[in-house]
Amino acid sequence: MNKILLGSIITLIVIIAISFIYMSSGIYNLSATKPHMKVTESAIHIMKGKSIKANSKNIEVPNLDDKNLVLNGYEGYDAMCVTCHAAPGKSASVIADGLYPPPPELNNKEIYEEWNEKELFWIIKNGIKLTGMPAYGPTHSDEDLWAIVAFLNRLPVMTEKEYKEMGEENKNIKDGYHRGDVNQENVHIHKDGKKHVH
Numbered sequence: 001m002n003k004i005l006l007g008s009i010i011t012l013i014v015i016i017a018i019s020f021i022y023m024s025s026g027i028y029n030l031s032a033t034k035p036h037m038k039v040t041e042s043a044i045h046i047m048k049g050k051s052i053k054a055n056s057k058n059i060e061v062p063n064l065d066d067k068n069l070v071l072n073g074y075e076g077y078d079a080m081c082v083t084c085h086a087a088p089g090k091s092a093s094v095i096a097d098g099l100y101p102p103p104p105e106l107n108n109k110e111i112y113e114e115w116n117e118k119e120l121f122w123i124i125k126n127g128i129k130l131t132g133m134p135a136y137g138p139t140h141s142d143e144d145l146w147a148i149v150a151f152l153n154r155l156p157v158m159t160e161k162e163y164k165e166m167g168e169e170n171k172n173i174k175d176g177y178h179r180g181d182v183n184q185e186n187v188h189i190h191k192d193g194k195k196h197v198h
């Protein structure tokens with residue numbers, strides 16, 4: 001019995017020593033152009049799913065069915081996410097082409113089969129460690145981030161034309177703010193769901 005214990009301890013020490021030599025030798029290539037081995041990729045994928053689901057499970061989802069919120073979310077998405085995740089009628093930038101893991105296009109239904117609203121909020125707020133996905137929590141309020149989730153709810157079925165129209169609607173309202181003839185209280189939503197300024 002003691003021999004088995006001693007054997008296990010020696011094996012463990014040898015494994016730790018080999019790992020240490022490997023890590024400090026510089027053999028491992030950290031280049032973003034060298035994909036992980038399939039087994040490492042699967043392990044990271046499983047850990048990512050479990051971690052995001054466990055950490056987001058107690059988040060409470062506010063009402064996201066609000067056209068005004070969706071419009072604010074459009075603004076955030078267009079300014080902060082298109083570079084990496086593209087949008088209907090807009091490609092991602094060269095930054096996205098060089099990232100590993102690659103950022104997925106977010107106007108794809110499969111994304112929303114994998115992640116629910118809590119999980120999307122968590123991802124945007126916290127980012128994903130050791131990938132190019134930034135955390136927006138340190139710089140943005142929860143309300144701004146929920147607005148982006150509200151926008152993402154519409155994104156997979158959004159056409160290029162609708163995306164453009166949202167941009168124009170948002171710009172008209174913002175131009176009003178800049179001229180000083182509009183303030184937040186003057187903007188309201190009609191029954192047809194359109195955002196109006198009076």
Ligand code: HEC
Pocket residue numbers: 048076077080081082083084085095099100101102103104111114120123124128131132133134136148
């Ligand atoms: C600098 C590039 C970059 C920017 C900007 C960026 N992301 Fe990401 N994002 C990534 C990368 C890379 C991943 C993939 C991470 C991975 O595979 O684990 C990712 C993953 C995600 C995912 C999870 C999708 C999945 O299945 O892996 C969501 C949701 C997401 N981003 C939303 C956003 C939103 C919303 C914004 C803007 C507020 C944003 N991202 C801005 C690079 C970016």
